[in-house]
Amino acid sequence: MELNKCFRCGSFFATNNVVCPKCMAKDNLELSTLKNYLEQNGSSNSIDSISSATGITPKNLNRFLSYDDVKKSL
Numbered sequence: 001m002e003l004n005k006c007f008r009c010g011s012f013f014a015t016n017n018v019v020c021p022k023c024m025a026k027d028n029l030e031l032s033t034l035k036n037y038l039e040q041n042g043s044s045n046s047i048d049s050i051s052s053a054t055g056i057t058p059k060n061l062n063r064f065l066s067y068d069d070v071k072k073s074l
Ligand SMILES: [Zn+2]
Pocket: 006, 007, 008, 009, 010, 011, 019, 020, 021, 022, 023
């Protein structure tokens, strides 16, 4: 069985997701926060200013911004 390391908390888990089941809810919440932000503010702001406006870490922002469903809203 292959274990993945959670991108958020670093714990090991056995699904194909980037984050563990525990962090999934937080991930989804931040993802919808980011989508709302992009809808209202566009994508012209820097990672740093998006980060301070949404409370999402730059590390997670870079990951979210590479997602196809986020790219679509850019
Ligand atoms: Zn986790």
